[in-house]
Amino acid sequence: MATPRENDVKRRTLMAATVATATVGTIASRAGAQASPASPPAPGSGAAPTLKVSFTVNGKPRDLELDPRTTLLDALREGLHLGGTKKGCDHGQCGACTVILDGRRINSCLTLAVMHQGGRITTIEGLGTPDKLHPMQAAFVKHDGYQCGYCTPGQICSAVAVLEEIEAGIPSHVTADLNAKPALDDAELRERMSGNICRCGAYSNIVEAIGEVAGRKA
Amino acid sequence: MKFDTPATTNPIDQLKIVGQPLDRIDGPLKTTGTAPYAYERHDVAPNAAYGHVMGSAIAKGRIASMDIATAKAAPGVLTVVTAENAGKLGKGEYNTAMLLGGPGIEHYHQAVALVVAETLEQARDAAEMIKVAYAPAKGAYDLAASRDSAKPSGKDDEPADSRVGDFDAAFAAAPVKLDATYTTPDQSHAMMEPHATIAAWEGDKLSLWTSNQMIAWSVGDMAKTLGMPEDKIHLMSPYIGGGFGGKLWIRADVVLAALGARAAKRPVKVALQRPLMFNNTTHRPATIQRLRIGTTKDGTITAIGHDSWSGDLPDGKPETAILQTRLLYAGANRLTRQRLAVLDLPEGNSMRAPGEASGMMALEIAMDEMAEKLGLDPVAFRIRNDTQVDPEKPERSFSQRQLTECLRTGAERFGWSARKAEPKQMRDGRWLVGLGMAAAYRGSPVIKSGARVRLDAKGTVTVETDMTDIGTGSYTIIAQTAAEMMGVPLDKVVVKLGDSAFPVSAGSGGQFGANSATAGVYAACVKLREAVTAKLGLNAADAQFADGQVRSGQRSIALAEAAKGTELVAEDAIEFGELDKKHQLSTFGAHFIEVGVDAATAEVRIRRMLAVCASGRILNPKSARSQVIGAMTMGAGAALMEELAVDTRHGFFVNHDLAGYEVPVHADIPHQEVIFLDETDPLSSPMKAKGVGELGICGVAAAVANAIYNATGVRVRDYPITLDKLLEKMPDVG
């Protein structure tokens, strides 16, 4: 399934953007909206040089100007106000920040936003809305595949990608025969979902929800 | 509303909506990422600056000097808050250590500074520029080494010791006895959402958007900490990404966000960074537990003794691991003792089922060991020693006690009869297979809880209470309660939670939340019904609320009519009388587990899990089941992997992130089955419900331990049961 990266944007143009633009927030272009009369930004505070990056989030092109240190996760949460992608650990140990980048699920906390010029990012907000749930979201509601809800967006993004990974024949640690198409059984789902920790312990329900969606697909 | 006589028939008993396995009403928000958690409130504080917390690098001692000049001058930095410049700070009633340390340091990673900057990246970088010189002092970090210095210690209204009959004589005389010591490690809540807060000042008024289980406690403790009136604090916590007791109180994030916002003169947001959380916040303290059980030859307990040692910071509290032993099994001669040592580790405090979760880890292995000595089936041994009254105070009966039914039902459903009493008898390929079980027990306290209910002209019922939903399903069961009481469908109910502007509720903790908070909503709805009948001129005595109508005699009027012109508002609280003193309110259950232990490597994998619960009326079987499977999962973690490793030289938890502190992942957990026994408890509240979210963890770890013993013949008394503790006694490979 490995979706080829669609963009051939000359990414070296990024370098040209490495100019010392004083910025007041993570996202300079939003600074106007963020500034408050009560709290004028400190000008000339020696803010880090910023970089421009453009990528597509949930089908919409987004242009950002960022401190290069900004992770994709923080760009989504703090820059684009897409709070559905959660910060649980910020170190790739929990999976709450899972998004789908160019067709593959990743931990958005362990990648820099500026590395994704031209990238296509799908977050939980891009899958469905409260009024129009994605089938995976609906299955999570039906099977009570969540409790506190904090790991849930990451679980759902992961689950959607997991079914595609199985469909594409990518094996897992529990795949018995590496040369055969992986099964769609509970053991496969559990292993593949293990990068998404749910401390509330909704695992048993989550696997049922994913299984139901997988059954519908088949 | 005073609840001091047993509940009689009331509108909840209709069970048209209450008791139904309905989807959560907050589900569409949570599954689409649109439920806003504390740190995500760009809507309320669009110009918030970012705070980053710095933790102490020593466990005990003093800050000799601190240089914040470089950090203050770093790009984007707005302010640096330390104890030296924060002004006088108090300590919350529920806090053991100061939330901002300095110059005295009470534990490792105690917050010593907050750096506030324009961006998170700037704040995090600048925090590294703070230079602190410490003068460390010698501390005590090793529970085993401090055991002999431990002092008797009770908690709340529970005494440290309890004695009935003559334990020593009865134990000495018992023909069959066990004297064994068990240990449980320090454990971490490790909830997925870090402690997080946005703070904003408007004059002398402080608004806090935070992640907190107990709104009123936290307003009170913020007022105490900052030395300001409670009515100047508005605290909101509508969505909470897990708590498990770790968010019962204010922590460094909320105090420092408030101080940072005051210093920076603009809103500040702070989330504790994950690697800080394990030492900065609270944890479930380790215990050493000695169990002594003596029986007659036929398995009747004649003596039961339970000693427990735990440690905490000075003025801290014990882990009440002996509580269930006072109540769970019969036996004429009894002794429980609780001892607390002073340890300079991070603050120990409540974690899901404090007391019983740890106590049952030990007691229920001991019961398994005794059953084996007696040649009795572990289920039968427990049933033989059932009691329907408080064994320490026989004049007190349990309001409901279906332990025996739980055990029998579980054994039946699990296929317990297939278990071989002799260990090492079952094998499935590479796996040694074993079955284990344990009883489950958890008290079910009730706490005063208030709510306000509004009815508008569209017939919409809005509930407002400071009750929180930490994943427990509060939104949904409160909506179900209001819908049942007011005779409207669920989608005509709006539930607003977690706001200090709303009436004070029980809050979420100690598995008292669901029953108490819905009872508070019940009370408010009773008042609203009275207001409705008065307004409509109907006879309150025979009025029926159903299908959006109010019927009395021959008349039937739309509920919404009552709010034409002006909204109707009613507020009340449920207040509990003496019923829970005259009777023991408790929940009971049984856990059954099948494990496989890899014959070569001793890796343990759980293959089946079943819980049977008797815990009053189940308000929503779907969300209640989730509470139980979640607790079972945490119990599995406690059994097999969870342990904060203590560096006893330097006094900190070494494995302080989610890679080092392992909690169960998907692959660790099989399909889980939960059975709720039919039960209503008219002594518990008008809802006739009890708690279940903590019952679900109590006993799980012991059931796993007992299953491992059944599979391998290796009895491990020190949790977690990792493979290194089994390996030596595993069979030869090949």
Add this chain to the structure above:
Amino acid sequence: MACNKRRPGSGCSALGGYSRQLAVVGGSDACIATHPSDMAVAMRVLDATVEAVKPQGATRTIPIADFHRLPGDTPEIETVLEPGELIASVTLPKPAGGMQHYRKVRDRASYAFALVSVAAIIQPDGSGRVALGGVAPKPWRREDAEAEFSRGAKAVMAKLLAGAKPTEENKFKVPLAERALAAVLAEPRG
């Protein structure tokens, strides 16, 4: 926390402290960290080679056996790569055949570092190769141990883990590695 690998000269908090996960062999008085990669263990047993590009554009080929360094007094230097040298590719020799196993042992069923891992290639005649993960600062293989395959896992491990200096907390890794290899050897060869 003191860590000579991460902050050279700061000391090692694991020595004399919490060491359950750490190395039993190949460590030094400065460092007992384990190499965390599973892939590298398989590469080692497959005799892969690493191609690197130097800053001036020259390339060189490094056998994987020589690629990782033991910590010694300089645990912060983990490989033989020179500053600025970039890995361009890794080459696998022609397939080794045999039954190929990777047995990873961990407390958690997934998403966890190895306590011990065994990468093994067992030929139908009983000869084989084995490398271990989770026990040393680099993927751990000793070709001389492989001469012992006909004598079983115990004999192989005696050589492979010769000189092991485990701590009280991680000494279980020695029998664990032996048992994991024994389990691999007990599997069908064809």
Add this chain to the structure above:
Amino acid sequence: MKPFTYERAASPAGAASAAARRPDARFIAGGTNLLDLMKLQIETPAHLIDVNDLGLDKIEPTPEGGLRIGALVRNTDLAADARVRRDYAVLSRALLSGASGQLRNRATTAGNLL
């Protein structure tokens, strides 16, 4: 995380020479390890050279009958490659036992050696 400058290299030699000019530089590919350590200031590069555009993401047969694996081949792709699954099962298995699906989708062959 210390401030750093960032560039994307266009060729392996270019990347190496950029690194030679900046002794305080680090290569970044998947980033799954490096960024973790940078957040803790265990790694503090002043310059990052992004090597994701170097075209080193192919798996090719060698004349000797082996496989040449580009440094930037992601763990997922390497584990799923039909030749690796068939002829180098130990490698496929090892990769699949490591980390999580999310991390394997980013982590690279070269990064995993370090």
